[in-house]
Amino acid sequence: MEYSSKKLEKQWQEYWAKNRSFEPSEDFTKKKKYILSMFPFPSGRLHMGHVRNYTLSDAFARYYRQQGFNVLHPIGFDSFGMPAENAAIKNGSHPKTWTYSNIDYMKGEFKSLGFSFSKERELATSDELYTKFEQGFIIDMYEKGLLYRKKGFLNWCPSCNTVLANEQVIDGTCWRCDTSVVKKDMNQYYFKITHYGDELLSDLSKLEGGWPKQVLTMQENWIGKSNGLEFRFSFDEVSLGRLNSKFDGFDVFTTRPDTIYGVSYAAIAPEHEIVSYMIQNSLLDDSVREQIESMKNASSIERQKEKSGVALNLHVVHPLTKKSVPVWVANFVLMDYGSGAVMAVPAHDERDFDFAQKYDLPIHAVIKPFNSESDDTKAFTEIGELFSSESFNGLNSKDAQAKIIEHFEMLKIGTKKINFKLKDWGVSRQRYWGAPIPFVHCDDCGLVMEKKENLPIALPExxxxxxxGNPLDKHPTWKHCKCPTCAKDALRETDTMDTFVESSWYFLRFCASPKNWEDEAFSREQIEYWMSVDHYIGGIEHAILHLLYARFFTKVFRDLGYISFDEPFDRLLTQGMVLKDGAKMSKSKGNTVDPDAIIEKYGADTARLFILFAAPPTQELEWNDSAVEGAYRFIKRFYERSSNITKTESIPSIDHASLSKEEQFARKKVYEALVRAQDVYNEKYTFNTMIAGVMEAMNALNAQSNSAIWSEGYWILASIMEPVIPHVCSEISSRYFSLKNLTSQRVLEEVFVENVITLGVSINGKARTEIEVAVDASSEDVIKIAKESAAKWLEGKTIVKEIVVPKKLVNLVIKD
RNA sequence: GCGGAUGUGGUGAAAUGGCAGACACGCUAGACUUAGGAUCUAGUGCCGUAAGGUGUGGAGGUUCAAGUCCUCUCAUCCGCACCA
Structure with missing residues (x-):
């Protein structure tokens, strides 16, 4: 009974492949579970984060198969994206070759880890078949008005040579390469995700309980809904003249209409159209123009460092007081939020205050704290009581906000307005290795979409x-085509799509039966059966990007009539990072552990066991070589001690009452482990405690030698552990139980029944001693025994209170 | 600044308000031994020979009883951040 992970694991992996053990059934009358882990980018090799991710989903998938569910547990590759192109630049490999050979290698790794993925549903998003349907959806979305093209100031990563969506700019730098992002004025395609802003926000409540609170909060903040007032500042006569009457004013948005009487200037973004007009028409002094240009050209990080601005020598009229208000260009005003212009109330806004101080602008306080006087050395930004606000004096901020909005609406000079921080999702990328955006530019017809029958628009090899530059744009022939509408010579769009588009619907594609893959993206019947995903497992780093986009696509597909649900993922489990020496594993730090090396040395079961045992799934996992050894030793013991089992086709029946104390204890531990396992799989997901329970049971089994109890113990323990260490458990199960124990197990309550129980005795809450009493002993008897046992501490004291917690402890409260 | 999380032995971590440290790693001692990074046995929060004391970041509070509930506070991590 020597344990050899290599031999045993290979043998079972082949058995599973031969028997198609993990292919879902197409019998849609069965109860189902859809277990999904976030699919990987095919970077070449799996890393420990992947192993953790897929070990978790595999444990769920295998557990539910045991419970008789029809389980969909698919995997694929998010295979478009820049690393393929970067590798091409570096090694001269073709992105396609590089990608698909990586995929082949990683599939081998999946197999050697024993993951129970459906082999027949494996896909890569760079497959032409996938692109074909995706482009079809893009056309649908365009027709629905959910995709549009416009010119705008875009986040541009000078290192990746491409634009980035808002969500992809982290702290002013590129999410992928950390290069500081600059703004660039260019054309690009956008998904109208803002159209769903309200729903994306309100449906978060449907996910409560199923998703981590943290993720819900992050999404909520990202969507950033705020209520306020929008009104227009009108230029005075002189300013109108200076602008050749081209603009009569500009809109501003505020969430603090209660501070309206404190306005002392207006600020507009350097990118604002009024500013652009003044520059183009030479209406500004050179020095002013230069200052504005340098604000515009600053990187977003630079721009956040210090507030700066310049007066435009324009004035607007305060909508209520009719006083003249100067207009400034300010670098802290963002063009892409609200209308790119604000009313500035330095007394009650920190940014406005800093700016006013720097440029010596007036500060008018109009709100004071409820119970104290104003402090004019800093901005008072909380709510308070209004003063110097004409008829609104004495109101509190909250009431004043509503009243002032009402007042504006009554005068028809402003409206209540809801603003979102969420912006439309810019999806074009100026790169080769992505799905082409299926549009054609025709001199006569303008922007025309491709016909669906011409799809896919595939990449040239x-x-x-x-x-x-963009390789597609530089390709000699690819972009030349005929206009789908008028058949004249035209040009293909050479931008490709953001790779987050592929991952926004892959979970739907997995529902499709592979035999229909050629004909349809998915069928309604299949989708209705499999969706939504019961357990979605992946990294917290996708809390905003991927999960928001996938939710958006789901709602779009619903409105396109393809599906009929609102949210794709019922339950989300966000796993913690895998660390070594306290830091995230990374090549640059040289602290990586290669999964292949671990499998080679100890086997897949050891890797899986360690990963689930070392920490709960949501927590960070510190890699520890000697703890891995420990996991290996456990498996070895588990395997070798199985020689104590007698071959059986059913769980042995045992007369519990006739057993010795050790034997009864062993059974109790086994069934305790089972109860815990059921809790873990169904709600807690703390596999570490489940495994600890199994270890306790093993220790207890080892303290006795009754063969029937060993058999019963392994019947249950091998079943509990199969989702975690499937190879060794399958081996034991097939050798002794003909694989019949790998099903749901019943808890035998009788093993928990005890005649004599141990209670703790504490004095004034401090643990002192223990007593053994009959399980049905009365409280009086229990107290009596407790007093005898604790006599030593009670001498010369008065007992003032006696508490008996049934089956737990006795607490005696004493005083001198 | 705003939002969220976490804080327990040498380490990873357990504990429906009910005997803190399960389980494991490490360490110590011992056994066996073909001397091995194998296996087995015992021990292992801290102080103390012991009795005992003490102990879950810190300070208060509620309770017969608090790691757990409440208030304040400190530290670390994560997310967002000139969002008007």
Whole structure:
């Protein structure tokens, strides 16, 4: 009975492959579970984060198969994206070759880890078949008005040579390469995700309980809904003249209409159209123009460092007081939020205050704290009581906000307005290795979409990748085509799509039966059966990007009539990072552990056991070589001690009352482990405690030698552990139980029944001693025994209170 | 600044308000031994020979009883951040 992970694991992996053990059934009358882990980018090799991710989903998938569910547990590759192109630049490999050979290698790794993925549903998002349906959806979305093209100031990563969506800019830098992002004025395609802003926000409540609170909060903040007042500042006569009457004013948005009487200037973004007009028409002094240009050109990080601005020598009229208000250009005003212009109330806004101080602008306080006087050395930004606000004096901020909005609406000079921080999702990328956006530019017809029958618009393979410019644009022939409408010579769109588009619907594609893959993206019947995903498992780093986009696509597909539910993922489990020496594993830090090396040395079961045992799934996992050894030793013991089992086709029946104390204890521990396992799989997901329970049971089994109890113990323990360490458990199960124990197990309550129980005795809440009493002993008897046992501490004291907690402890409260 | 999380032995971590430290790693001692990074046995929060004391970041509070509930506070981590 020597344990050899290599031999045993290979043998079972082949058995599973031969028997198609993990292919879902197409019998839609069965109860189902859809277990999904976030699919990987095919970077070349799996890392420990992947192993953790897929070990978790595999444990769920295997557990539910045991429970008789029809389980969909698919995997694929998010295979478009820049690393393929970067590798091409570096090694001269073709992105396609590089990608697909990586995929082949990683599939081998999946197999050697024993993951129970459906082999027949494996896909790569760079497959032409996937692109075909995706482009079809893009056309649908365009027709629905959910995709549009416009010119705008975009986040541009000078290192990746491409634009980035808002969500992809982290702290002013590129999410992928950390390069500081600059703003660039160019055309690009957008998904109208803002159309769903309200629903994306309100449906978060449907996910409560199923999703981590943290993720819900992050999404809520990202969507950033705020209520306020929008009104228009009108220019005075002189300013109108200076602007050749081109603009009569500009809109501003505020969430603090209660501070309206404190306005002392207006600030507009350097990118504002009024500013652009003044520059183009030479209406500004050179020095002013230069200052504005330098604000515009600053990187977003630079721009956040210090507030700066310049007066435009324009004035607007305060909508209520009719006083003249100067207009400034300010670098802290964002063009892409609200209307790109604000009313500035330095007394009650920190940013406005800082700016006013720097440029010596007036500060008018109009709100004071409820119970104290104003402090004019800093901005008072909380709510308070209004003063110097004409008829609104004495109101509190909250009431005043409503009243002032009402007042504006009555005068028809402003409206209540809801603003979102969420912006439309810019999806075009100026790169080769992505799905082409299926549009054509025609001189006569303008922007025309491709016909669905021409899909997919596939990438050309003869491509030169240098890292400069867009390879599709530079390709000699690819972009030349005929206009789908008028058949004249036209040009293809050479931008490709953000790879987050592929991951926004892959979970739907997995529902499709592979035999229909050629004909349809998915069928309604299949979707209705499999969706939504019961357990979705992946990294917290996707809390905003991927999960928000996938939710958006789900709502779009619903409105396109393809599906009929609102949210794709019922339950989300966000796993913690895998660390080594206290830091995230990374090549640059040289602290990586290669999964292949672990499998080679100890086997897949050891890797899986360690990963689930070392920490609860949501917590960070510190890699520890000697703890891995420990996991290995446990498996070895588990395997070798199975020689104590007698072969059986059913769980042995045992007369509990006739057993010795050790034997009864062993049974109790086994069934305790089972109860715990059921809790863990169904709600707690703390596999570490489940495994600890199994270890306790093993220790208890080992303290006795009754063969029937060993058999019963393994019947249950091998079943509990199969989702975690499937190879060794399958081996034991097939050798002794003909695989019949790998099903749901019944808890035998009788093993928990005890005649004599141990109670703790504490004095004044401090644990002192223990007593053994009959399980049905009365409280009086229990107290009596407790007093005898604790006599030593009671001498010369008065007992003032006696508490008996049934089956737990006795607490005696004493005083001198 | 705003939002969220976490804080327990040498380490990873357990504990429906009911005997803190389960389980494991490590360490110590011992056994066996073909001397091995194997296996087995015992021990292991801290102080103390012991009795006992003490102990879950810190300070208060509620309770017969608090790691757990409440208030304040400190530290670390994560997310967002000039969002008007």
């Amino acid at each position: 003869d491509i030169v990748i240098t890292g400069e």
